[in-house]
Amino acid sequence: MLKTPEASSSGLARSALSSLPRRAGIGFKPQHFEELSERGSRTGFLEVHAENYMGAGGPALAQLERLRRDYPLSLHGVALSIGGEGPLNLEHLTRLRILLERFQPSAFSEHLAWSSHGPYYFNDLLPVAYDGPTLDRVCEHVDLAQNTLGRRLLLENPSTYLQFSESSIDEVAFISEVARRTGCGLLLDVNNVAVSCANHGRDPFAYLDAFPVACVGEIHLAGYAEEHDTLGAPLRIDAHGSPVEPDVWALFRHILNRTGPIATLIEWDNDVPDLATLLAEAKKADACLAGSGNGCRAA
Amino acid sequence: MTASHQSLLAAALLGPDLTIPGLKTWNGSDPVQRFNVYRNNVVHSLVEALRAKFPVVEHLVGRTFFGAMAQHFVRSAPPKSVIMARYGDEFPDFVASYAPAGPLAYLADVARLEAARVRAYHAADARALGPADFETIPPHALADLVLTLHPTVRLIRSAHAIYALWAAHQGELEIGDVDPAVPQDVLVVRPAGEVLVASLPQGAAEILECLASGAQLGAALMASGTPGLEAIPVFRMLVMLGAFCALSLPGEIE
Numbered sequence: 001m002l003k004t005p006e007a008s009s010s011g012l013a014r015s016a017l018s019s020l021p022r023r024a025g026i027g028f029k030p031q032h033f034e035e036l037s038e039r040g041s042r043t044g045f046l047e048v049h050a051e052n053y054m055g056a057g058g059p060a061l062a063q064l065e066r067l068r069r070d071y072p073l074s075l076h077g078v079a080l081s082i083g084g085e086g087p088l089n090l091e092h093l094t095r096l097r098i099l100l101e102r103f104q105p106s107a108f109s110e111h112l113a114w115s116s117h118g119p120y121y122f123n124d125l126l127p128v129a130y131d132g133p134t135l136d137r138v139c140e141h142v143d144l145a146q147n148t149l150g151r152r153l154l155l156e157n158p159s160t161y162l163q164f165s166e167s168s169i170d171e172v173a174f175i176s177e178v179a180r181r182t183g184c185g186l187l188l189d190v191n192n193v194a195v196s197c198a199n200h201g202r203d204p205f206a207y208l209d210a211f212p213v214a215c216v217g218e219i220h221l222a223g224y225a226e227e228h229d230t231l232g233a234p235l236r237i238d239a240h241g242s243p244v245e246p247d248v249w250a251l252f253r254h255i256l257n258r259t260g261p262i263a264t265l266i267e268w269d270n271d272v273p274d275l276a277t278l279l280a281e282a283k284k285a286d287a288c289l290a291g292s293g294n295g296c297r298a299a
Numbered sequence: 300m301t302a303s304h305q306s307l308l309a310a311a312l313l314g315p316d317l318t319i320p321g322l323k324t325w326n327g328s329d330p331v332q333r334f335n336v337y338r339n340n341v342v343h344s345l346v347e348a349l350r351a352k353f354p355v356v357e358h359l360v361g362r363t364f365f366g367a368m369a370q371h372f373v374r375s376a377p378p379k380s381v382i383m384a385r386y387g388d389e390f391p392d393f394v395a396s397y398a399p400a401g402p403l404a405y406l407a408d409v410a411r412l413e414a415a416r417v418r419a420y421h422a423a424d425a426r427a428l429g430p431a432d433f434e435t436i437p438p439h440a441l442a443d444l445v446l447t448l449h450p451t452v453r454l455i456r457s458a459h460a461i462y463a464l465w466a467a468h469q470g471e472l473e474i475g476d477v478d479p480a481v482p483q484d485v486l487v488v489r490p491a492g493e494v495l496v497a498s499l500p501q502g503a504a505e506i507l508e509c510l511a512s513g514a515q516l517g518a519a520l521m522a523s524g525t526p527g528l529e530a531i532p533v534f535r536m537l538v539m540l541g542a543f544c545a546l547s548l549p550g551e552i553e
Contacts, residue, residue: 062424123383
């Protein structure tokens, strides 16, 4: 039933997925501002959460203005709630448009998840059911977002801890169909693949082999935490608070065979280490991207 | 998923006793344990956001007490904005009504000071006036000046020594030397990159409030309640702190 992704005829869909360099980058944390700004080009690109830069002014925006002179920038939204039942928050969409116009980032990405319901925002990426009505709604939301923002967005595959009995579509097929219908690009979070596949008893290599790599404009790598469910099976948590795990490096090498070199972010949002540690992780990713494999095999 | 299902999930995220239909796990393990990962993520991330915004309040009451108080707040008032820097602006009012914190009468005002710092951090940028900006004003016209408060200015007037409590937690004062019962007016302002917190002398808050309402400088100095000449150094201090961003004389074309 579901076709493989193909370019839509609209100009928006034909525009580039991202103009990020095909190198490793890191998530920007304010405590690293001095080191990153003193000497440019410490890493391939910087990614920030869009919602942290929505004040009227102040040092946060000034830092971003300074950094974008030396680094390609990726804006990563965490609050658009594309998977939400309700309509998209137009006020938030406008804020995003203003931010994108101001900073002209090389990529903009969001999540296949919901984070708002009714008047409330939950500050977490919550799972959607994979069924026909949800697919239609997600596509409507992506269409509206792309039309309002005037650019293609990269939609990120989620990490999930449970499933819904309504779900009738495989996750990769669901994501592929959103990309095919809307022309959006995809952000392939390899850590999320490792987390979700372990949590649902699936083969992560088969997941990657089915993933529509032609749509992928960026990859995310991060560390996960591992607990156990009530039957003792692994329950992985998308914690972003530790180095990338060996099995995620292996999955990364595997997908690079299909994608070739591609912008790859090291995400580390909790218990943030010093810049040198982040850059060392990025260097491992760069080694994989360069195809030398040494840094990667050592990981 | 029907419209009601995401509503049930949303309610269950903040209601630990609610059951959720329609969950499934691949191996038949308990789906509620897995749903609890989301519950924990939501509550934990919001409590952490409050810890980050109110570090002195947390230090004053301790980590455990703060965690319990913040969880009450999170469950009663989840965020309504997706901009997390705004979350907790109502936390000081909650603290004021939180019975277990009742004996700490100063706590809500300390929270107000900390919320004001975050608002000032993200408020609009503007060049602050300095003493040099007043040198071109003829002395006889000074009393007629109308001043615009800097957009980052926040004034907190408290019946408690909230500046001293705050400063003690920055290592600037000994906490043992602080008498919380002394009233203090505090100015929060970000004239350049950094947010400043200053304890104001008597009369300064009245001058600021008066100028904020559009009064001329002469009238504002009168309103300070301090004898005329003594109000001038108070006003000068406000200028030095960067409390104003524009001045005009009535009748001037702006």
